[in-house]
Amino acid sequence: MDKFWKFAKSTQDDAYKIDFDDSDFVTVAVPHDYAIDGPFAEENDKQFEKIVADGINKPMVHVGRTGGLPITDWAWYRKEFFVDAATKNVFLEFDGIMSNSTVYVNGIKVGGHIYGYTSFCVDATSACNFGATNLVAVSVRPEGHASRWYTGAGIYRNVRLVQKGDAYFPYQAIFVRPTVRGKRAEIDFDINIIAAEEYILEVEICDQSNNIVASQKFISNKAKFSGQIALDNYHLWEVLNAYLYTFTAKLHVKGKNSDTTATKFGIRTIKYDANKGLFINDKYIKLNGVCMHHDLGAIGAAVNISAIRRQLEKLIDIGTNAIRFSHNPPSPEYLDMCDEYGLLTMDEAFDEWELHKLKNSYAKHFKQEAIADMTAMVCRDRNHPSVLMWSIGNEILEQKLIYGWKYAKFFNDICHAHDYTRPTTAGFNNTETAFINGLTAEVDIVGVNYKPHQYDRFHQIYPDAVLYGSETASALSSRGHYYFPVKYPSIAPNAPDLQASSYDLLGRPWSYYPEREFFVQKKYKYLLGEFVWTGFDYLGEPSPYHSDWPSRSSYFGIYDLAGLKKDRAYAYMSAWTNKKFVHVLPHWNWNEGDVIDIHCYTHAHAAELFVNGVSHGIQHKDENDELLSNRLIWTDIVFAPGQIMVVADDGLSTTIKTAEAPAKLRVTAETASIAATGDDFAYFEVDVLDAAGNICPHANTRVVFSVSGGEYVASDAGDATSTRIFAQPYCEAFHGKLIAIAKSSDAGRLTLTASADGLASDSCSIDVVSLEV
Ligand code: GAL
Numbered sequence: 001m002d003k004f005w006k007f008a009k010s011t012q013d014d015a016y017k018i019d020f021d022d023s024d025f026v027t028v029a030v031p032h033d034y035a036i037d038g039p040f041a042e043e044n045d046k047q048f049e050k051i052v053a054d055g056i057n058k059p060m061v062h063v064g065r066t067g068g069l070p071i072t073d074w075a076w077y078r079k080e081f082f083v084d085a086a087t088k089n090v091f092l093e094f095d096g097i098m099s100n101s102t103v104y105v106n107g108i109k110v111g112g113h114i115y116g117y118t119s120f121c122v123d124a125t126s127a128c129n130f131g132a133t134n135l136v137a138v139s140v141r142p143e144g145h146a147s148r149w150y151t152g153a154g155i156y157r158n159v160r161l162v163q164k165g166d167a168y169f170p171y172q173a174i175f176v177r178p179t180v181r182g183k184r185a186e187i188d189f190d191i192n193i194i195a196a197e198e199y200i201l202e203v204e205i206c207d208q209s210n211n212i213v214a215s216q217k218f219i220s221n222k223a224k225f226s227g228q229i230a231l232d233n234y235h236l237w238e239v240l241n242a243y244l245y246t247f248t249a250k251l252h253v254k255g256k257n258s259d260t261t262a263t264k265f266g267i268r269t270i271k272y273d274a275n276k277g278l279f280i281n282d283k284y285i286k287l288n289g290v291c292m293h294h295d296l297g298a299i300g301a302a303v304n305i306s307a308i309r310r311q312l313e314k315l316i317d318i319g320t321n322a323i324r325f326s327h328n329p330p331s332p333e334y335l336d337m338c339d340e341y342g343l344l345t346m347d348e349a350f351d352e353w354e355l356h357k358l359k360n361s362y363a364k365h366f367k368q369e370a371i372a373d374m375t376a377m378v379c380r381d382r383n384h385p386s387v388l389m390w391s392i393g394n395e396i397l398e399q400k401l402i403y404g405w406k407y408a409k410f411f412n413d414i415c416h417a418h419d420y421t422r423p424t425t426a427g428f429n430n431t432e433t434a435f436i437n438g439l440t441a442e443v444d445i446v447g448v449n450y451k452p453h454q455y456d457r458f459h460q461i462y463p464d465a466v467l468y469g470s471e472t473a474s475a476l477s478s479r480g481h482y483y484f485p486v487k488y489p490s491i492a493p494n495a496p497d498l499q500a501s502s503y504d505l506l507g508r509p510w511s512y513y514p515e516r517e518f519f520v521q522k523k524y525k526y527l528l529g530e531f532v533w534t535g536f537d538y539l540g541e542p543s544p545y546h547s548d549w550p551s552r553s554s555y556f557g558i559y560d561l562a563g564l565k566k567d568r569a570y571a572y573m574s575a576w577t578n579k580k581f582v583h584v585l586p587h588w589n590w591n592e593g594d595v596i597d598i599h600c601y602t603h604a605h606a607a608e609l610f611v612n613g614v615s616h617g618i619q620h621k622d623e624n625d626e627l628l629s630n631r632l633i634w635t636d637i638v639f640a641p642g643q644i645m646v647v648a649d650d651g652l653s654t655t656i657k658t659a660e661a662p663a664k665l666r667v668t669a670e671t672a673s674i675a676a677t678g679d680d681f682a683y684f685e686v687d688v689l690d691a692a693g694n695i696c697p698h699a700n701t702r703v704v705f706s707v708s709g710g711e712y713v714a715s716d717a718g719d720a721t722s723t724r725i726f727a728q729p730y731c732e733a734f735h736g737k738l739i740a741i742a743k744s745s746d747a748g749r750l751t752l753t754a755s756a757d758g759l760a761s762d763s764c765s766i767d768v769v770s771l772e773v
Contacts, residue, residue, distance in 0.1 A: 007028045
């Protein structure tokens, strides 16, 4: 159900009718985010709210808090679909609609869903005509003052039409639970079955190469069949080395196959201990995790596998092994890919329970929806080996209630009722209070937000609590942007250009530089690890510029919104990987006589700085100092044009030269080829260079794109203050760089050409491969 939806933004209330005139609707494909097309405007979801967690206890004006995009517009989607004559039951499965949706089939209301992040299934049988064309109409009515970040808007995840006979597997029928017993793995399973009579259930397990490695048949008439099937030799699903099996169930009634369903799963064990830490498959592991909101930068919230894959590969590149989906369940595709890459995940249900963070936020619907939404998350995602734990909430205000533990127990029990194989957790920011009010005792693992210096105190006072950093750092930076003099460390100033310095020493009152967390994680083996706020910049929450338009996206990312590495990426790379590299900041284009501090992230223990050939000494990492445990610093270096070179103690070096005026563009592709599917995105990086090939670090050149052999999609440079619509075929470079996205439905070559006034243009071509054999 992905193509040929008719769409319009509209506040009309009669577009559900069959004879409604939709001739002025446009044709779109889903997943579709209608807010990303803009325009950006200060008035879009302008909020007057307090932010208790930020110490803003009186309401204030927030612009750009949800991205400055029109996420509160209302819309309709309509689509015709055919139902086969032999069908007996018709379902529409929605992975997520943002938000407050109502679903009609042939003019009859068949369902709807409030929360934009949970999946749901609508039984459309009674409204359908069989052997005929039917019409589904979906109304989307998001509210303002409802979110702390960009939500996107519309049918932004996948939709499936499911046609079944009399006997069938209902929505999300299978729950698979592998248990490792030495060399043998026992796969317990529950399967829901709708059948009026006795049936044969055939169960099959295929390995990753699609060979059947186990199969069994059962005769039954039960609505829920529970059984077990064993594997004598098996591959473990390991962190960053995944192995996936497929579990297939076939339903036979009266000798005929009535239905088939399948799920992927992996075999792995989880153990955790308040003193010893976390073990996956009996191997000790630290969570080198990042928090991620769901938007995909320039393409918005619409699910796209290639964009998700790109995010994950970039995160793995810096050593990430875990993702926290903050603060809501992700798309099923995101979890599928984490399964594939061997990334551990935290699946989180809510940012609120009954107490409001905003006027129209989830708390408004809590009583009516929360049980169903929590259940929907667990029942949809419990077969994913990547899911390490269920989070029942983030910075929930009920932490402060003396009876807050009752809510925690309630949600913990729901998770365990549907899945007893995984631990529960929550992100506690009022951690002390949450301990006192008993919420922490109701979850299996205690997430601590932003308290690196208190872990050990909590550990001493509550020795049974299993602890980790559910949210850490929240460092702020704009890629390639530096302010002097460098402050060590301090609260981010509200700079007039609405950017943040890339020395990664500045933050909000609760935040801190990355090394502080590295330091304690290394020191205390019992800590399970951390989830950095955030892996990528995201649309919305432009803290600290709450009321300073046009700031409209976050500065917290390790990568910027375009997916380009900030300096901070190298801080994580040195702490989380064994890669050998020398990364030096800032760039070397300043005014004669400026006094500059030079920082270096590297695997090496020590390195020497040379400015125009003159040594400025060797700096050593200092394991006893938080900041210097992971970076080398040379202060008060007087700028003179030329070059800086940092040479590590093993000889590896990096040189940065003073760039001359911009002379040319360089286009490079991030991937060698894409599939000719029309939704496999090719990402190109465009750099503004001087004649000698140095990146021009101050260049904000407008670059114009043209594409042959495909279509241009969007571009971005990671500037949090840009109000250019991402789909415009041009983009201003930010600190000499930007990215452009293109796609193609035709096999052949895709070429992106970038040009700019007065500069030599450049092109880059990649293969577009047909998936058909
Ligand atoms: C946390 C919150 C996140 C985000 C972050 C910014 O307190 O859980 O959603 O707002 O602060 O630092």
